Amino acid sequence: MAQTRVEHRSVHERAAMGKQQREQTPRSSHRGWLPSADRPDPVALLEEQNLTRDLDLVPVRHGRMLASPFTFYRGAAKIMAADLMDTPRSGLMTQLCGDAHLSNFGVFASPERRLMFDLNDFDETLPGPFEYDVKRMAASFMIAARNNAFAEDDALEVTLTAVRAYREAMARFAQMRTLDIWYARLSEEELMDAIDVAVATQKGKALKRAEDVGKSARTNIAKARTRDSLQALSKLAERVDGKYRIVSKPPIIIPARDLGRSFGMSPDEVEQVVHEQFRAYRATLPADRRHLLERFEVVDVARRVVGVGSVGTRAFIALLQGRDQQDPLFLQVKEARRSVLEDHLPKSRFRQPGERVVQGQRMMQAASDIFLGWTKGVQENRYLYWRQLRDMKGSAVVEGMRPLGMTFYANACGWTLARAHARSGDPVALAAYLGSSDTFDRSIADFSGHYADQNERDFQAFVAAVRSGRLEAVGVG
Incomplete structure (x- = not known):
């Protein structure tokens, strides 16, 4: 078997590499972006994506994207x-989230059942230049701040906070031992402690706003703790003839008993496919997780529309039952496709998306998530990954944020992205490139x-395409 030789440079050599990259690609070179002269039509790029999506859901995706820039x-x-x-x-590579906008961060439960804050969407993940994630994250804060009608100075400060938090966190990770970086995490307690410190530094009206931020954070965390499979059972299932089944709420939720018709399959064929997929998925898990999952049986499956960018790709939920009907486990099954970054970066070394x-x-x-796994779909060129549907997951309500709250959130996101990059990249070289100045x-x-200016122009072009009939959009929640 061919083995890859891993090169181990000294800390001094790694720092020198980062500084050398700074000379080749100055940090100031990231300023002054302009679209290229041959920039593709943004609407055409969306239409290209739509070709392989479920056509009945494409208008739903457009409707959700139509809400705001x-x-x-x-x-x-x-x-x-x-x-x-x-x-x-700069040439400094990390594992990229690929879609690190501020709504793809949130809280969820660790395997030890403690809430933590982290990235939570990896549909586009791929190794690549670290700047890609930083720019995707920072631009999202600028766009969200403008969307919330922040003053120009506040929008700038929020964005600067996200990038500053990334740079300063990377400097700290560069000084840490390797395992300490790997074990680093932002726990619920650390998140709330940071909010309390921020509140303590405020006075007058700012103090009241800071206290409101803390109250909102505690409310969201408390709500996240209730979001588990038992709660999902009360929201997503109904009892019929003494057994639970997933409710039908088309087009957002369509149970397999109704969905089979769309694929030309009988109920028996649908059931066979579900069990074959479940067995194949279990085989991708470590032995202990596989043993645990074998204690659950599949009760029902449904297609369920999720997110914004993912709408139109295949997404399902599976209701499993353990010891009895009050021991449910909901799994989410999402379609995985080629990362959008693979159009421009080296393809993934994994043949299975x-x-x-x-x-x-x-x-x-x-x-x-302990239940992360993958399968190949039934149809040609369809690939899936599996995880828990609700594992105390919680997300910030971005549209309701004011400057103080979004600034705090930007600090948490910047630190989190830096930690993710420090795990997969070279924090010493990255910190040397970023430097200590702003x-x-x-x-x-x-x-x-x-x-953000370009995104606004693209949004207006998108709105015009809907109004002209080039794209179809429907308003579904």
Whole structure:
């Protein structure tokens, strides 16, 4: 078996490499972004994505993207991937989230059942230039701040905070031992302690706003603790003839008993496919997790629309039962496709896109779902990955954030992205490239302002395409 030789440089050599890359790609070079002269039509890029999506859900996706420039940005990862192709790169590589906008961070339970804050979406994950994730994250803060009608100075400060937090966290990771970086995480307690410290530094009206931020954070965390499979059972299932089954709420939720008709399959054929997929998925898990999952039986399956950018790709939920009807387990099954970054970066070393997502998630998250696994779909060129549907997951309500709350959130996201990159990249070289001044911060913030302007123009082109009938959109929750 061929083995890859791993080169181990000294800390001094790694730092020198980062500084050398700074000379080749100055931090100031990230300023002043302009779209390329031959920039693809953004609407055409979305239409290209739609060709392989479930056609009945494409109008739902468009409807969700139509809500605001921010929701459009959430669904426009392919557009930004094309734009990033020609931007300056330092040559410092990490595992990328690939879609690190601020709504793809949140809280969830670790295997030890403790809440933690981390990245939570890896559909586009791929190794690549670290700047890609930083720019995707920073631009999302600028766009969200404008969407929330922040003053220009506040929008800039929020964006600067996200990048500054990334740079300063990377400097700290560069000084840490290797295992300490691997074990680093932002726990519920650390998150709330940081909020309490921030509140203590405020006075007058700012104090009241800071206290409101703390109250909102505690409410969201308390709500996340209730989001488990038992709660999902009360929301997503109904009892019929003494047994639970997933409710039908088309087009958002369509149970397998109704969905089979769309694929030309009988109920017996659907049941056979579900069990074959479940067995194949279990085989990708470690032995202990496989043993645990074998104690559950599949009760029902349904297609369920999720997110914004993912709408139209195959997504299902599976209801499993353990010892009795009050021992449910909901799994989410999502389609995995080629990362949008693979149009412009080297292709994934994993031939199975589901495995690409799972392995990228495990690389970047401080702790991952114990039920992460993958399968090949029934149809040609369809690939899936599996995880728990609700594992105390919680997300911030971005549209309701004010400057103080979004600034705090930006700090948490910047630290989290740096930790993910420090696990998969070289924190010493990255910290040396970023430096101790705010040059990189301001350059990325400048990029974000320019990109937010372009996103607004793309959104208007998208709105025009819907109004003209070129694209169809429906307003479904």
